Amino acid sequence: MKYNLFISSINPGVGKTTFALALALNLKQDGLNIGYFKPISDSVRDKDAENAKNLLGMDESLEIINPVQITPYEYDLTPEQRTEKIDEIKVAFEILSKNYDMLIIEGCRRIHYLSFLKLSARDLFSIYKAKMLIISSGADVEDIDRIILGVEFLRNSQIECIGGILSMVPVDLIEKYQETILPRLEEILNIQITGIIPNKSTLVAPSVKDLLELLDGEVILGDAYLDNLVENYVVGAMEPDTALKYFRNSERKAVITGGDRPQIAVAALETDTSCLILTGSIYPSSSILAKAELKHVPVILVKGDTFSTIKKITSSTHYGRIHQGQTQKLMAWRQMIDQIDCKTLIDKLK
């Protein structure tokens, strides 16, 4: 392969990392010797390198896969430090290039991240011997505006952008988008929109495991089902006889209710529930647990009350990251990518 593929996104939380990993896995399955490289990450807690290493079975150390971390607060980086970091990236890149036929390189945050420090994707692109693929959400006009802004950012930079992925598009509107938005975009940007990824929550939802970490809860049942995806959150504060109706309207939901409300718990278990979160540290009866076991629904106990639990969930900007073994979500993404014309994409890299 002559070129590597650099994947950048216009806004965070659109599935860039998951897309990158899923694409890598698909290509690896097709026989390509693929490696993953994340030159810069924005946090010391970034798990992307570790995940990639495990998923792709890479031998290199984490320091090579993700050599540099620059948080948004390092605005006083000196030119010397800058040079140092660039050198680290170059070294890591050399090693990986030797070991793999093609690298999928993931950008950090947004396409222009660290422009202020002259360390953005645009500034360093010459190191990567790559062509760019942009992924962006495309749910409304503002999203599309940002894509145009992003692409403008690349103008006159000699970065070749070979495709774009629109993600989080409402399923029912995909056809409409293909008719009205895509042609205009391709006309304005001169970029081929390679694929549309629908807003299927299986692709972006957090798992019960993610939730568990966020809430610092205790799993009292259902360790085997923590991979369940959570698309909606419903508080069980209604009258018992209306609970069933409300719960039926919501799928793959986490139901948050007091442990002393058995009828709410039972109604939740009767419907499509991904997990039951019981507040107030009150243990439910054994029959409720029996039913949860039967329905493969994990039951989590949290110490706080319902209000504080909700607050934790809504105030966090957690995105559903792929953990190793989170096969359900990864499978969904890989299936999605199968439907995208990756062949043409890869051909452009030869």
Add this chain to the structure above:
Amino acid sequence: MNIDTLSTFFNPKSVAIVGASNTKGKVGFDIVNNLKKFNYQGNIYPINPKENMIQEIKSYKSLEECPSLIELVFIAIPAKHVINIIDQMGKLQIRFVVIISAGFKEVGHEGILLENQLLISLRSNNVRAIGPNCLGLLDTHTPLNGSFASRMPLKGNLGFISQSGALITGILDWSLNEGLGFSKFISVGNKVDIDEVDLISALAKDDQTKAILAYLESIERGRKFIEFASSITRKKPIIVIKSGISKAGARAASSHTGSMSGTNTAYEIAFKKSGVIQAKNVQELFDMAVAISSQPLPQSSKICIITNAGGPGIIATDAAEFAGLELSNLDHDTIRALQQKLPMAASTLNPIDVLGTGSADDYFTSLDLVLNDSNVSMVLIIVTPQGMTQPLKTAEAIVSSKLKYPDKPIVSVFMGGVDLRDATQFLKSHKLPCFTFPERGINALSGLWRYSLIKNRPVLTDYMQFDDIRKDLVSGLFKSLYQKNRMTLLGSEAIFVAQAYNIPCPSTRTAFTVNEAIKIAIEIGYPVAMKVSSPEIIHKTDFGGIFLNVQTEEDLSLKFKTLIEDARGYFPNIGLLGVDIQQMSPKGREIIIGISEDPQFGHLIMVGTGGIYANYHKDVQFGLIPLNQSEAKDMLLQTRIYQIMKGVRGEEADDIEKTIEILLRISNLVTDFPEILELDINPLFVFKKDVSALDVKITLSREKLSERYSNEI
């Protein structure tokens, strides 16, 4: 699953008791003791690896060692060893077991797993089981006391199934005091295999059981229950008491059984639909049972009351009216004869008051005349202990009247304790119901009448299948929703479904942009209604999500943007959001029709007062799908709104017939597409002629959708 084979449980030729014991206080001791004490005639094989004799009966170390064929096994050993025994039974081809042992589903997680394994073992070894965690079973005719209840009921014709073992012991003890006999007592325990559905079927075929009584906390196989009970109740009465019907009770039951007890309505309707009598309380259950056990069914609801005290007579009259019974208008001949033979001051109109001075003869005379009257189908006799009362003689008079008129039920109320004890005993020993208070006597007679109505109810099998419907259209839509993974329909989609079943609806389509809205409005024609449309929004009016009577394109544009902005304000993360553009409709009577799937019994349908305050009117009547013509009609006629629909204050009636037809079409739709979980039409406008469904909501079950369509994709 041949139900007939359950008879071995009640009449086995030989039984084995695993866990038999010589130690008093152990369950294994009680079972053997009870079998012996209450004269079980078959072979008893106690099984205990450590003993040679149990309570003077030769015992064996294992089932294998038993010399001859065992038909029924009782197990009273710790839960974790039970499966082992089942496996042994399989090898020895013993087919029936009563598992008394506790320690299964009821103790929690581990118990559940164990019970699941138990079920697998039962199936693979081809063994039928009652229990686990049950009291056992008793049969008075065999006789067989295969339980750890310390007494044996009197022989009788009532079969009692209970989901509470403890209740049985209480009732058993009480029945001995009352002189009430039973054919069978069965404690169902955790219902790992045999449940109440199997047992009511078994008792239905049992000649020794005349009436089936049950205490139930939950029914899992709801649809099967309705199917079987519907045909059983044509031959034998089933009377149940269902617990967990109050709010607090429901909560307790949910916690206890882990099942949906909030669907109390579903139970009520299911019982009604299958002809099962639901008793309000335990007392009512047995008052009715006592009468059904020994009395003939009345031919009509007409009752005659004979009393020797005015007050109790009136109390009984009140109770009779509330119970749906009718006080007979006696024949003139009867009245004249009564006037002749009774003292002057006696009342000869119903209730007949023979006065405090009433003698046994007075009672006898009245009874004779009244039982002969064709306007009287049943008699309630009240006796209070006055100075001149002859209780025992009166009782004798009642008994001889009964012999003379065997076809009319007679119930006595002997209001007293000490002075009337002998007479009461006399009546009971002659199988004539006798109670202490008038209300209970009325309970008994009304139970007879209620069953009489049930037994003679017409067999209606005319479930409508409309032929002007387009199943393919609905199927196509559901399939595409399955592919899009969306379970809640947009307003326009739900209306499309209704229209496919020929339910009149105004034209409706969903717009996602202003341009689309304008295009649709032109096609449909102004004026239009605009309603925010999203699978995630249930109550549109709560935030002003509706505009009516939109006349111009300019207005449409403005209102479209308003609706979308407002919706996004309330639901910032909303996914799919559009606006339904609908043809304006003239206003009619607002009715609500709803479908809700009950986990146990299938789809419930409801009809009643509609509109935005529907939830507060709470004027709804329920039924269970499938609905036939007369069920649909009954439902509608029982609503309060029907009273207005039929035409009041000089107004013409609404199109009742069409409304009933819509109920039947919905019933048809849901029968054809059981993947519909919830459906709401609110409002259905009913006009003087015709109807129109303005707003339809439908939610589907992903599980059932995937069952139907995953193969096709």
